[in-house]
Amino acid sequence: MSSADQNTRARTPTHIDIHDSTSRRHWADLFQVTDERLRKAVRLVGNRVSSVSAYLAK
Numbered sequence: 001m002s003s004a005d006q007n008t009r010a011r012t013p014t015h016i017d018i019h020d021s022t023s024r025r026h027w028a029d030l031f032q033v034t035d036e037r038l039r040k041a042v043r044l045v046g047n048r049v050s051s052v053s054a055y056l057a058k
Contacts, residue, residue, distance in 0.1 A: 013049060014048060014049055014050075015047045015048055015049060016038070016042060016047045016048075016049060016052060017047075018038075018039060018042045018047055024038060024039070027049075027052070031052070031053065031056050033056060037056070038052070041055045041056055
């Protein structure tokens with residue numbers, strides 16, 4: 001793995017900080033959902049990005 005790949009992987013967030021409004025806004029915009037829908041998804045499946053993404057894709 002190149003150092004560029006390692007740097008990108010290190011900066012890629014794996015969890016959503018649901019308590020931070022800037023983070024919530026970012027993820028809600030990315031997933032194209034409301035803040036409340038994002039909060040509900042995190043309550044149901046946890047704050048791992050992959051879990052929330054899979055839940056919201058249903």
